[in-house]
Amino acid sequence: MGKQILEIGRTASFAKTITEYDIYTFAGVTGDFNSVHINEEEAKKSAFGRRIAHGMLTGGLISAVLGNKLPGEGTVYLEQNLRFTAPVYIGDTCTASVTVMDVLNQEKGIYRLETKVANQNGQTVLEGYAVVKYK
């Protein structure tokens, strides 16, 4: 029988200041050149007022916590649910936090983790959950 390796409530985080470089590099790698990310003049006319980071770039910080820290090496990423709750601007410092929520299948080592990213003002910019395999 599989044994539970990750204790419920265990938590880890990673913080990074999001730069203009990050946004332009993410655009180049993924192909997402929506003007709200790369055109200050168009972004000024949007609801956001200036250029914002791609939501999936901020989501990548969650991947960093899962891949590097909790669970870390050996993690198989099965699922990620993301709700983008506030914009991330150039220069914002984002902290991604991951907390073990549930054991979905102890035998197979499948866990659900709460995932959240907040900015330097404590405002949640992204929230959701991940499902990973780890044993």
Place this chain on the structure above:
Amino acid sequence: MGKQILEIGRTASFAKTITEYDIYTFAGVTGDFNSVHINEEEAKKSAFGRRIAHGMLTGGLISAVLGNKLPGEGTVYLEQNLRFTAPVYIGDTCTASVTVMDVLNQEKGIYRLETKVANQNGQTVLEGYAVVKYK
């Protein structure tokens, strides 16, 4: 009263060959240096057999379709659900497809779109849905 702008069933896609450059750049931008992405020797010992792309990098191709094509300019990304169903290897050509599924709130212009990424063999590597605001 808001009117429906995006017709149910409308679809768009974007394809890109995922390179070693993409994976290393994504690692540098997000901070996800899990060895399955950046260490061939460790990746050989994993279930995948060699280095694989970050799931959120593949997810970025969906963001590219939403941001560039459907709905395109003016899209506000509210939610994304991702299930990672198969690995993406260096050199794989991934096609991200987006299809309008439901109108969740016609007044506010909120839609749910089916999102999927397949590799060059037609195998689904990622599936889920997005919720966007567009009006």
